[in-house]
Amino acid sequence: xxxxxxxxxxxxxxxxxxxxxxxxxxxxxxxxxxxxxxxxxxxxxxxxxxxxxxxxxxxxxxxxxxxxxxxxxxxxxxxxxxxxxxxxxxxxxxxxxxxxxxxxxxxxxxxxxxxxxxxxxxxxxxxxxxxxxxxxxxxxxxxxxxxxxxxxxxxxxxxxxxxxxxxxxxxxxxxxxxxxxxxxxxxxxxxxxxxxxxxxxxxxxxxxxxxxxxxxxxxxxxxxxxxxxxxxxx
Numbered sequence: 001x002x003x004x005x006x007x008x009x010x011x012x013x014x015x016x017x018x019x020x021x022x023x024x025x026x027x028x029x030x031x032x033x034x035x036x037x038x039x040x041x042x043x044x045x046x047x048x049x050x051x052x053x054x055x056x057x058x059x060x061x062x063x064x065x066x067x068x069x070x071x072x073x074x075x076x077x078x079x080x081x082x083x084x085x086x087x088x089x090x091x092x093x094x095x096x097x098x099x100x101x102x103x104x105x106x107x108x109x110x111x112x113x114x115x116x117x118x119x120x121x122x123x124x125x126x127x128x129x130x131x132x133x134x135x136x137x138x139x140x141x142x143x144x145x146x147x148x149x150x151x152x153x154x155x156x157x158x159x160x161x162x163x164x165x166x167x168x169x170x171x172x173x174x175x176x177x178x179x180x181x182x183x184x185x186x187x188x189x190x191x192x193x194x195x196x197x198x199x200x201x202x203x204x205x206x207x208x209x210x211x212x213x214x215x216x217x218x219x220x221x222x223x224x225x226x227x228x229x230x231x232x233x234x
Contacts, residue, residue, distance in 0.1 A: 031198065031201065031202065032183075032184070033181035033182060033183065033189060033202070034181070034182045034183070034184065034186070035180065035181070035182065036180065036182065038182070038186075039158060039159075039182065039186040041158065041159045041186070042159075043162065043163060043180070044058065044162045045058060045059065046058040046059075046164075046219075046220065046221070046222070047220075047222045048220075048221045048222050050103055050104035050105060050221060050228075050230060051103060051104025051230070051231070052104075053104075057103045057104075057164070057219065057221060058162065058163060058164035058218070058219075059163065059164065060099075060102050060103035060104070060164075061099045061100060061102065061103045061164035061177065061219065062099070062163040062164040062177065062178075062179065062180060062191075063102060064098055064099035064100065064101060064102025064103060065095050065096075065098070065099040065102075065164075065176075065177035065179075065191040066179075066191060066200060067098070067102065068090065068094070068095050068098045068099065068191075068193070068199070069095070069191050069193075069199030069200045070199075071087060071088065072199060073085075073087065073088050073089050073090035073094070073193065074088060074089050074090075075090070075091060075193060075194065075195030076089045076090070076091070077091045077135075079131065079132055080131060081131065082131070083108060083130060083131040083132070083134070083135075084108075090193055091135070091193060092137065092174050092175050092176060092192055092193050092194060093134070093135040093136065093137055093140060093175060094135065094193065095175075095176065095177060095191060095192060095193050095199075096140060096166065096175060096177070097134055097135070099164075099177055100219075100231075101231050104230050104231050105219075105221075105228070105229070105230060105231060106229045106230060106231045106232070107134055108130065108133075108134040109229040110143070110227055110228070110229045111133055111134045111139060111140075111143050112128070112130050112133065112134070113227065113229065114143060114146070114147075114227065115128050115133060115139075116128070122142050122146070123138075123139055123142050124138075125139075136172075137168060137172040137173065137174065137175050138172040140166075140168070140175055141168045141172055141175075141214065141215055144166055144168075144215065144217040144219070145215060145217070147224045147227060148166065148217035148218055148219050148220065148224075149217060149218040149219075149220050149223075150215065150216070150217060151165065151216040151217065151218055152216060153213045153214075153215075153216055155187055155204060155205055155208055155213075158182070158185070158186035158187055158188070161178055161187070161188045161204075161216070162178060162218065163178055163179060163180035163188075164177065164178065164218070164219070165177070165178040165216060165217065165218050166178075166215075166216070166217040166218075166219070167190065167204070167213060167215070167216050167217075168213070168214045168215035168216075168217075169207050169208070169211040169212065169213060169214060170210075170211030170212055170214060171211075171214070172214065173211055174192065174194065174207065174211065175192070176190045176191055176192030176193075177190070177191045177192070178190065178191075178204075179191050179200055181200065183202045187202075187204055187205055188204060189201055189202050189203075189204070190202075190203055190204045190207070
């Protein structure tokens with residue numbers, strides 16, 4: 001019996017085609033993006049270029065996050081004895097320190113320093129561990145809440161969401177970096193890692209509805225020079 005004489009197989013085949021087409025269209029539409037210029041929104045640039053590469057900090061943080069997104073590391077929160085997972089492995093918090101490294105900052109060292117200076121009170125850490133403390137969303141939230149500029153949690157204020165901003169979701173559940181891409185409403189894409197196929201995507205509002213936005217921060221080293229530790233290659 002030929003394929004055409006098997007109606008059940010034909011139906012299954014057509015259903016699979018419909019599903020594939022639907023997924024393709026959804027993905028295409030969901031990833032179609034615009035820029036700030038399309039909404040007449042000025043892009044804010046940092047006054048600081050920490051690594052002296054001719055690119056301001058905010059842009060460097062954005063580009064560092066994008067490098068990690070394009071590298072597409074396997075989602076794995078394993079503990080590493082030297083603290084740093086290899087570039088092909090990571091979780092949401094690894095996007096952040098890698099983005100800061102690209103801008104010339106040693107986020108791990110700054111958090112370690114602040115935990116010690118705070119006598120662990122702010123961070124609620126009984127036993128500090130330099131190998132993992134900088135890879136915990138809660139610790140990143142505390143650090144940025146203390147030293148970064150706190151901004152609106154209202155997604156509808158699209159002009160206040162800028163490339164390189166840091167966003168924390170839920171009860172310290174997730175963290176990501178704001179992209180320079182925007183959806184048709186002007187809301188920015190998010191660069192993050194939760195193991196999803198596309199690491200730079202139009203999900204800010206979805207995550208905000210699901211978990212809530214706990215923090216929206218902008219790293220302004222111009223105002224906090226006293227706690228800055230720059231990245232030094234060993």
